[in-house]
Amino acid sequence: MRAFKLCTSVFAVFLATINTLSAKQQTDTPSEVNDGRQLFIANCAVCHGPDGDSVPGVDLGHGKFKRASSYDDLVEIISAGVPGTAMPAFSKVFEGKGECLNCHSVKNKGSRLGPDLAEIGAVRRMIELERSLLEPNAEILLQNRMVRLVTRDGITITGRLLNQDTFSVQLIDSKERLLSFQKSSLKEYAFVDKSPMPTYRDKLNPGELADLVSYLVSLKGIGGQ
């Protein structure tokens, strides 16, 4: 229990430090602080200790870093890790085994078919991100809906719906083409109710899942993203 409390206070100071480093001040909600605390306990405290000062030269609770002088530096270190040290790259699962870049993008890297995730940590809570990874069909935001259409020539196109009106439909397909069709020119046009995202329940082990969630939570869209 004591370790938990320490982690909480360390994380709070760490958070304050992050906010100080960021270009714009953030206001963190209690639920965001709680999410961050859990992430800190799960992913950071093992090496950095409950006080955040177990790594020589680094004191997270007092804003002392070896390599970071800005918010972007911190995100970069959490994402890419520090080569030659024990600091892992939390984006490794995202860019590797998870194959997330096949559909998503961050910092102009990856595909633009799926939603851009550069700010996903700012708009979705940790529990929601984890749920999306394990049960991708549980909730699909309106702006992430997929449609399938068949042209009069018999060509089938599936893509993310960008807009529609009485007479036309706009989408982005897997080849990242912005397409617009007159509905009258289509043989079929329908929503795809199932998310194209696979479940990661059996694809990632708990550690990998935690790394992936940690990385997504770190994507706050602050700075030059």
Next chain:
Amino acid sequence: MNARAALLVSVVLSSLLSASISSGQVSFERILGADKEPQNWLTYSGTTLSQRHSLLNQITPANVKNLELQWIYQARSLEKFEATPLVVDGIMYTVQAPNHVIALDAATGRVFWTYSHHPVRGRPCCGRVNRGLAILDDILFMGTIDAHLIAIDAKNGRPLWDTTVASARSAYTITHAPLVIKDKVIVGTAGGEYGIRGFLAAYDAHTGKEVWRFNTIPGPGEPGHETWGGDSWKTGGGPLWMTGSYDPVLNLTYWGVGNPSPDWNGDDRPGDNLYSDSVIALDADTGMLKWYYQFSPHDEFDYDAVQVPVLADMEWQGKPRKVILWANRNGFFYVLDRATGQFLLGKPFVEVTWASGFDEKGRPVLVPGKIPSAEGTLIYPGNPGGTSWYSPSYNPRTGLFYIPAWVNSSSLFVKAPVKYREGREYAGGTNRSTVAFDWSPAPNFRKEEEGYGAVRAVDPHTGEMRWEFKMADVTEGGILTTASDLLFSGGREGYFFALDARSGELLWKAAVGAAVQSGPMTYSVNGKQYVAVNAGTCLFVFGLRQ
């Protein structure tokens, strides 16, 4: 010059003189006979019967494909442009929000003059909008956001008189076009989300002095006061924010009254809350109530009954009858006898879950449990309603009534405690809607079952839908029909279109780039027919390609 020639010259001169005097002189007789001069548009809904139906027929189903843009007026305002223009002998008068009156050449769009009233206060719930003007003789009348009624010289835009109708500090506003009856100008007050006590009042057209007043929330000693518990009548709402109608034979003026306050929590206003959500029929000379019919007693869904009362004469069960046709925000289509208020028909025109039908007197039978709650209750139609202020149309040629409808639209109604504070919102909760009010077109990701817009054509004799024209997004556009059986309307997604009024077939469309948020109207100048509509912040005028 012989006597015969002198007589001829005299007759011609007299005729010319008469023409020059009458030009621009909009007598009340002309307003009553507005259907006989369809080149003009002399009152908000075209005639005092409010059918928004024009006898112009130059534009037909056969040639409507040749419609093209004639001119645009771009408002110097970012507010919604909801006004229906008036056109008098080639001059158009309209209102740029909030309260700037513009006189234009109706054939070219060139501006003659502008009169600006800058409201110092005014807290309308839903935009600092204005829906149009009234005219009598050479005087224009405008209600303002800060609850004034202003008379303006139609020739030069100079103000003639300015009457304070109600207190803007208490959130009274005027957003609708006034209605002229005889020598009076009639306006009502909006502010139903702020706990006003609504009223309709008539003012002398030449002096601005109040002639009569009807309180839509009756006070002590007035009939209907007993339908309000405690002091709730003092802040009971009952706003008026759409123009009424007039039957010259019965000398009755009909107005739709808005929601009771607070909107979603009726705990502190026990009773039916007359005359909220009612149609009231008043003697046009005295303002005395002849009859009323309440569509939604003790409303807790914000189902304003402010729709334009559409007056029609038709065969009803084998006999001629003077009726009112009414598609209500509460999801029901009604037919009432307009001489007596007798309920003749009530039938849903969209899905309705708050009421299951009507008793023998026409009172809605409520569905138990379908009331707002702390955790939220799902109700159809949603807060935006099955329709709202968007003008319907009745075409006597087709015998159909045309409704701008929100279909499959629902809301979760959430109730919360609220205390009245002058001029502050007094709604008593909130709502979450499948299709929210959104004044600008946003990307549309919705499926049809989550809400769409439509023009629905209803047979008034049965309430049955004859046809439907579906739109992917909802509509805040009114409907105009013409004697060539064309129907003009538009939607939030930014199309203005023409349908075959008999079948609903799409005949023509134009992308106007922003939500259509006004009632279309038509007029002609020098023999050429025009159709005008507002979308976004612009007035678009179309005519046939030469």
